Amino acid sequence: MTVLKSTVDTAAAEHVANREAMLAKLAALDTDHAKALAGGGAKYVDRHHKRGKLLPRERIELLLDEDTAFLELSPLAAWGTDYTVGASVVAGIGVINGVECLITANDPTVRGGASNPWTLKKSVRAMDIAVANRLPVLSLVESGGADLPSQSEIFIPGGRMFRDLTRASAAGLPTITLVFGNSTAGGAYIPGMSDHVVMVKQQAKVFLGGPPLVKMATGEESDDEELGGADMHAAVSGLADHLAEDERDALRIGRDIVARLNWRKLGPGPTRAVVEPRYDAEDLLGIAPSDLRLPFDPREVIARLVDGSEFDEFKPRYGTSLVTGWASLHGYPVGILANARGVLFSAEAQKATQFIQLANSADVPLIFLQNTTGYMVGKEYEQAGIIKHGAMMINAVSNSTVPHLTVVLGASYGAGNYGMCGRAYDPRFLFTWPNAKSAVMGPAQLAGVLSIVARQAAAAKGAPYDDEADKNLRAMVEGQIEAQSLAPFLSGRLYDDGVIDPRDTRTVLGICLSAIHSAQVSGTRNFGVFRM
Incomplete structure (x- = not known):
């Protein structure tokens, strides 16, 4: 392969200014992430700890293999709304006894872990990721059910959570629930519809209706333990498969269950040697201009992402505002499409279409690096068939069956968002840099x-x-x-899976590539009718 040559001058005034602007955005992002980490606030965190309970991220940390990464998804969910940043649930991908799993954990410090509309959206997205990538699902439950003031936005669509759990099980995806506290009303169906259930002694409470509701509905007197306690479910109802002595014991049992799944990946593992890029990831802070109207060469980004900075470019002299080519990333072969000058013309659209077909014929995942203002408009371009050619590219993206990974590096406007595999086109994962913007137009x-x-x-x-x-x-x-159009606003509405530090892009993509190979990776030969 060809080794990319970098011309980045890190001492140049422009680079220094871009770097400072990006660092400022990262500082603001850290502040937003801190809101999610804070949960319901110090008062409720302290109360939770005083009860001898762990926080959701503490539970996840003990569940994962030591010194392995946890790729948290949608941490800014609900940003800019009336709800707590993070949407009262933590979701992400982590490794348990060598198995990559999709993990969700209610945050009981936020209104008792109650689910609001953004909790639902985030949970549904997490399950979509599990199903698409064939990942076992672990639910760490402590939730009082639906947030009642917003029940009209939760009750009807919320049924999908239970439907998805049963469909995941039917598809052969193991579903494991660890119950640490309340799992009430509709939430009782999460353990009820899971393959494996662990309940913590004297903490877990699982019932369709609590004592007050039972009293109102039937006149029956009962207490929490006899109605839905962990001991009762382990010895009487049979809902609990395992009774844990405490939270740490529940996490140990959860790890043991995963160890005994006999889980195997269906996709190929890395086929090439993993070689670090020749250029420093730190440079990525200054490559993307703070003014998105200014173009930058995406090869400088690619050179800091791919193994050995090696990249075989496809049609380098044709449709030059779109860079396409082959590389490997953490040992996985990939095809890359990256916007060079923002605007997509007919040549770029046709070039992308052919490249996507080639990737499908070779069963190679595609990475889209977005920085586009959309397809070119104007009399000359309309008469030359820009609609047909743009539609051809969107057709190829829509019908391609190899996994797609998308990173928005800068602008993402108009139909360029679609052609470069935006959220509506179901990329397996989509991440955004802090400087990025997306809208129908500027x-x-x-x-x-x-x-x-x-x-x-x-x-x-x-x-x-x-x-x-x-x-x-x-x-x-x-x-x-x-x-x-700003990144936090879009991420808060789950139009991406997270806003990431540019320096972490290679690592994030590597985790995603490993996850998508839990399922088979195969392309299609059927793209429907291409208008010529």
């Missing part, structure tokens, strides 16, 4: 379009146009679109 362009339409409407009616009102409208629209 704030100034969108505000300008609205202004032109309003002027035309006024002219059609023969009415005067208020320029001052137009100026205020444009400023308001630009501000709104800018705020709604």
Whole structure:
């Protein structure tokens, strides 16, 4: 393979400025992540610890193999809403007795671990990841059920959580639930629909209706233990397969269950030697301009991600605003599509289509590095068939069956988001750099379009146009679109799986590549009709 040559000058004023801007965004990101780590706040964390209980991330840490990574997913869920950042649940991928698993853990310090609408969205996304990548599922449960004030947004769609658990089991994915506290009402169906259930003695409480509800519904008097205690479920109902003495014992039993699954990956392991890139990942902080209107060479990013900085470029002289080529990352062969100058023309769309077909014929996963303002518009390009060619590329992305991984490095606007495998196109994982923005178009362009339409409407009616009102409208629209295009806003709404430090990109992609190979990796030959 060809070794990429880097021309990055880390001492250049532009690079230093970009680096400082990125570090500032990372500092803000750390503050947002700290909100998720804080859970319900010091008062509730202290109360939880005084009861002798572990926090969700402490439970996960003890569950995982020592010194292995935990890739937390959607940590900023609910950012910018009235709900706590993190959405009262921790989700991610970790290794347990050598097996990669999808793990979710309720955070009981946030309203007793109750599920709000964002908890539901995050949990559903986590299960989608488990099913798509064939990962065993472990649920660490301590939740009072639905957050009642928002039940209208949870009750009906929330049934999918239980449906997905049973479908995962039917698909051969082991489902394991460790119950550390309350698992009430609909939450009782999580252990009820899991393959393996562990309950902590004198802590776990699993019932469809608690004593007050039973009293109101039937007039029956009962207490927590006889109605849904761990001892009762272990000895009487049979819902508990294992009775743990304490939380650490429950985590030990959970690890033992995973060890006995006899779990095997169906996809190939790394087929090439893992060689560190020749260039420092630290350089990534200064490569992407703080002004997204300025282009940058994605080869400089690729050189700091792939093994040995080796990259065999495909059609390097054709459709040059899209870079395509072959590499390996942590020993896994990959194909890469990366935007070079933002705009996608007909040549780029046709080049991408052929490349995606080739990756499918070779059963090679694809990595999309997004920095695009969309497909080119204008009379010349419309007459040349940009719609057909853009549709061809989107067709290829839509019907490709090799796993897709997407990282948004900068801009992600318009249909370019679609062609470069945005969230709607079901990439196995999608991550965002802190500087990234995504919207239907740039704030100034969108505000300008609205202004032109309003002027035309006024002219059609023969009415005067208020320029001052137009100026205020444009400023308001630009501000709104800018705020709604920022990485934390989009991540808070689960349009990605997390905002990551650029320096961690290689590691994150490596974990994801390992996870996707738990399932078979195979391409398709059926792309439907390509319009020529």
